[in-house]
Amino acid sequence: MAIAVRRPQRADARRNFDALLAAARDAFAENGTEASLEDIARRAGVGIGTLYRNFPTRQDLFEAVYVDEVDQLAAVAAAVADLPPWEALTTWLDRFVDYVGTKRALVEALNRDSEMFRACRATMYEAGEPLFERAKDAGEVRADASFDDMLRMVSGVTSGAFVDTAQRDRVLGFALSGLKKG
Amino acid sequence: MAIAVRRPQRADARRNFDALLAAARDAFAENGTEASLEDIARRAGVGIGTLYRNFPTRQDLFEAVYVDEVDQLAAVAAAVADLPPWEALTTWLDRFVDYVGTKRALVEALNRDSEMFRACRATMYEAGEPLFERAKDAGEVRADASFDDMLRMVSGVTSGAFVDTAQRDRVLGFALSGLKKG
DNA sequence: ACATTAGCGGAGGGGTGCCTCCGGTACGCA
DNA sequence: TGCGTACCGGAGGCACCCCTCCGCTAATGT
Numbered sequence: 001m002a003i004a005v006r007r008p009q010r011a012d013a014r015r016n017f018d019a020l021l022a023a024a025r026d027a028f029a030e031n032g033t034e035a036s037l038e039d040i041a042r043r044a045g046v047g048i049g050t051l052y053r054n055f056p057t058r059q060d061l062f063e064a065v066y067v068d069e070v071d072q073l074a075a076v077a078a079a080v081a082d083l084p085p086w087e088a089l090t091t092w093l094d095r096f097v098d099y100v101g102t103k104r105a106l107v108e109a110l111n112r113d114s115e116m117f118r119a120c121r122a123t124m125y126e127a128g129e130p131l132f133e134r135a136k137d138a139g140e141v142r143a144d145a146s147f148d149d150m151l152r153m154v155s156g157v158t159s160g161a162f163v164d165t166a167q168r169d170r171v172l173g174f175a176l177s178g179l180k181k182g
Numbered sequence: 183m184a185i186a187v188r189r190p191q192r193a194d195a196r197r198n199f200d201a202l203l204a205a206a207r208d209a210f211a212e213n214g215t216e217a218s219l220e221d222i223a224r225r226a227g228v229g230i231g232t233l234y235r236n237f238p239t240r241q242d243l244f245e246a247v248y249v250d251e252v253d254q255l256a257a258v259a260a261a262v263a264d265l266p267p268w269e270a271l272t273t274w275l276d277r278f279v280d281y282v283g284t285k286r287a288l289v290e291a292l293n294r295d296s297e298m299f300r301a302c303r304a305t306m307y308e309a310g311e312p313l314f315e316r317a318k319d320a321g322e323v324r325a326d327a328s329f330d331d332m333l334r335m336v337s338g339v340t341s342g343a344f345v346d347t348a349q350r351d352r353v354l355g356f357a358l359s360g361l362k363k364g
Numbered sequence: 365a366c367a368t369t370a371g372c373g374g375a376g377g378g379g380t381g382c383c384t385c386c387g388g389t390a391c392g393c394a
Numbered sequence: 395t396g397c398g399t400a401c402c403g404g405a406g407g408c409a410c411c412c413c414t415c416c417g418c419t420a421a422t423g424t
Contacts, residue, residue, distance in 0.1 A: 008370090008371085009370085010370065010371070010420095010421060010422080011421070011422095012370095012371075012372085012420080012421065013370075013371060013372090013421090016371085016372085036410080036411060036412090037411080037412070037413090038410080038411060038412080039411095041373090046372085046373080047372060047373030047374055048373075048374070048412090048413080049371095049372065049373050049374070049413095049414085049415085049416095050371080050372060050373065052412095052413065052414080053371075053372085058412095142356070144352075145352075145356060148345070148349075149349065149352060149353050149356065152342050152343070152344055152349070152353055153339060153342075153353045153356060153357055155342055156338045156339040156340070156341065156342025156353070157335060157338040157339060157357070158338070159338060159341070159342065160334050160335075160337055160338025160341065161334065162334055163330070167330075167331065167334070170326075170327075170331060171331050171334060171335045171338075173360075174324070174327060174331065174335060174357070174360040174361050175335055175339070175356070175357040175360050176360065177360040178355075178356040178357050178358065178359040178360025178361070178362075179356050179360070180360075190400090190401085191400085192390095192391060192392075192400065192401070193391070193392090194390075194391065194400095194401070194402080195391095195400075195401060195402090198401090198402085218380080218381060218382090219381075219382070219383090220380085220381060220382080221381090223403090228402085228403080229402060229403030229404055230382090230383080230403075230404070231383095231384085231385085231386095231401095231402065231403050231404070232401080232402060232403065234382095234383065234384080235401075235402085240382095
């Protein structure tokens with residue numbers, strides 16, 4: 001998957017570029033997709049003009065952040081490949097949840113449409129779907145559920161509000177057990 | 183449960199009050215809690231000043247709308263009381279979902295804190311929890327789940343994004359089946 | 365060391381939203 | 395019908411955000 005915005009050549013420019021990306025990641029995590037661009041520039045210690053030069057549209061910035069997140073998620077999938085089917089799947093989902101919990105921008109993006117998002121979604125599916133299919137083949141997952149169903153279920157439950165983490169995990173457990181065969 | 187803001191006396195004032203409430207309901211449904219107050223006044227065909235006179239804070243307006251919604255939900259609970267336990271529960275939840283689907287403000291409110299919200303939550307629990315406990319007593323629902331768990335699970339799943347209604351219902355079905363005994 | 369030029373950053377114009385304030389309107393009562 | 399007043403509505407001040415433009419700064423390469 002090709003990065004859409006390529007890092008600038010000059011050292012100072014590269015520094016700014018990276019600072020913006022980091023600031024944007026934080027801001028999107030805190031405030032969702034609607035985070036203020038001026039605030040992001042401020043956090044990055046950079047002029048608003050610099051932000052716009054590197055990322056002409058909000059979409060561009062968001063995509064740049066999003067690519068990173070998806071890549072990390074794909075990496076986790078590879079790391080759990082040798083666990084038993086159901087464990088591998090839930091372990092990956094645990095990571096997915098931890099990950100997504102603080103980054104609701106990612107969830108909001110699940111339904112965006114653009115070249116880039118389709119590519120990212122493809123990457124995520126390539127990473128996670130084999131885990132899902134393996135669990136299904138092992139007879140651990142009901143046959144009428146799809147990977148997409150599961151992802152949406154998990155991100156739905158996760159993005160809701162809970163009294164504490166324990167409740168969230170418990171509820172997520174209930175929901176997942178509804179996905180198991182039987 | 184006492185209504186916080188009482189309807190004005192004069193006929194024109196009462197008209198405006200009701201128009202504002204209706205406009206606010208729509209606006210909150212469309213845009214969530216963040217809906218623009220000026221837009222609400224505009225929809226109601228009323229000056230912004232009138233809005234502020236009736237509802238000094240956004241919270242006041244929101245609460246006034248919220249009270250209505252909760253009352254309607256409570257009414258539905260009474261209507262399903264004579265179905266078999268599990269059916270009664272899921273029927274109520276179906277209504278809850280339909281209801282909440284177009285009114286995300288209500289979901290956002292699940293975690294708010296204020297005199298009024300506590301009261302509303304109490305009302306909703308009084309309405310729905312008996313259905314839940316009945317299903318549990320009938321051995322249809324796992325013992326380690328609470329009504330609160332269920333509500334949050336359902337509203338989480340529901341508030342997520344889905345390809346179509348069919349997927350949403352399917353996924354909701356999976357999640358609910360995870361709540362069943364076994 | 366210095367010229368070139370990529371890159372910087374913030375002022376500023378336009379838009380929207382929040383909330384207050386007060387001159388004017390029209391409702392309800394006699 | 396006419397009066398007093400409850401109520402109206404929007405202008406206006408402030409804050410924030412988006413995005414563009416351009417004079418200035420400093421990284422780079424020779």
